[in-house]
Amino acid sequence: MGSEEKGIFLLPKGFKAGGLHCGIKRKRHDLGYIVSEVPAVAAGVYTTNSFQAAPLAVTQRSIAIENKIQALIVNSGNANACTGNQGMQDAYEMQQLFAGKLGIGSHLVAVTSTGVIGELLPMDCIRKGIDTILNPEFEGPAEFQKAILTTDTCVKSAAVEININGKTVTISGAAKGSGMVHPNMATMLAFVTTDANIEQAALLSALKDTSNKTFNMITVDGDSSTNDMVLVMANGLAGNEALNEAHLDWLAFADGLKVVCESLAKQIARDGEGATKLVEVKVVGAKSLEDARAVGKTIISSNLVKTAIYGQDANWGRIVAAIGYSGVPVIPENVAVSIGSYPVFANGLPLPFSEEEVKAYLGGTEVDILVDLNQGDAVASAWGCDLTYDYVKINASYRT
Structure with a gap:
């Protein structure tokens, strides 16, 4: 299939990520981003909790426009869930602010939040954070990984490199999750990036199948969150022929995606709140x-x-x-x-x-x-x- 799984958030070609402390939490990083050089084919799976948070609605509507996103902005420390019309307005404002910084359409930005339910976002902090987050001093996979954590005791990441049509394709993911985790898609936040060229229908099918085998097979405490999702971005910059289920190398891609997602799922289970085993x-x-x-x-x-x-x-x-x-x-x-x-x-x-x-x-x-x-x-x-x-x-x- 390619190289063995790497326990790092290895950004594929054309992606960058970063994060900083904007003031939602007392000290730790709480605002992060991933950006692709070009719009990326996108697929997501989302919590089945009836009280879906505002950012999930914004992200799902945006992806539905053309099945692509180019960036995501995520905050931790506040879930922006059960926050009514104001919460929805705040989620859209986060999207629009980051899109403006990047000079891209708002629908190309996914929005994610995680943390305490029922409190409005401190938008002054988020506005200042988005305004400065693209500064090079805040760039790096490690900064992003720290920005998405809540009660986690460690970052969670995995990556593989596979060969498709003689091209090296990278699949990499970072996740958060420690409590409020139960088999009921989705159960946490996971962000997977790849430079593979792949058809959207095939990507969504692979993600759903893989999630059922991995993220939907973990539990920490029997609670399913209001916010959680798994999101995959594929920007095609590896230059391989477009992948679908009929491609000769399809199984290599599907297996690589499963390796990354299973590793992330097991890391979440291992880091269950208070867990020792x-x-x-x-x-x-x-x-x-x-x-x-x-x-x-x-x-x-x-x-x-x-x-x-x-x-x-x-x-x-x-x-x-x-x-x-x-x-x-x-x-x-x-x-x-x-x-x-x-x-x-x-x-x-x-x-x-x-x-x-x-x-x-x-x-x-x-x-x-x-x-x-x-x-x-x-x-x-x-x-x-x-x-x-x-x-x-x-x-x-x-x-x-």
Whole structure:
């Protein structure tokens, strides 16, 4: 497929990014941008929360005009959600101000916000920030990555390089997400850029398929945000023949996009608020992909499973219970469960295992759970984290 995944936000040809502190937060970066030299084919997937924030409406309407954007402006610290007509006006003003700085049409600018719900944006701060943000001292992928964070403890990024028609194509992404993350597209903010030349319908199809396999298979706390989206920009400057599903190198592109998105998804799960472990649930032997996904997401979403993992308790009964209420018909006597390399349940009965060894395994920073339904050939993986005391502390005082 090309080079291995790189854990950096490696900007493809023709893109630049940056960020600064404009005053929404007390000290940290809170306003960022990505700009392409030319209009880029765009595709997005958005939260299904009924209370969609104003920036999502603005962005969706803008992309619909010609399926392209050339830039995005994003603020953190304030979600501009549940803010009524004023919130919509503020989102459009952000769009227009940045478009004016770039000298491009307003519809070519996407707008994104993340942070506290129900508060109006401090537009004086944002106006000043947009006015100065293109200064070279604020430019750089690292500055952008810092600007999109809220309760995250680290930046999240990934990139791959692939070969299309003998041309090197880069696919790169940066994301934020730590809490209010649950499988229900979208579940966080992710921005993917590529210099691939690709048809918009094919890009949107690839993004939806990839999101279902990656971003829709993670959870931190069971809450879906009002603001979140995944946005892809493809500016075509790599110079390859236009990609679509019939192209000989289509699978290389689709696989590259999945590598980037899966890496970002797992980084979000690993950085769950207060989390100490990344948990992967792999479900095999399902009748259908939908069944495999449903079982995996139910287990990874179970607070009882998550707290048991935090407590290093090999309580396989909580895993089995989650399978049973997943809504997927199963034959209990056929189900098998392993924690790491330790089989703990099969044939409807517990298996003997060393409590001490499994406890030691659960003390690590990565935990794998394998479930075999023994009903078919479908396979899916889901990712999440443990649930700790610190999660409660963080969210009990989020606004204070």
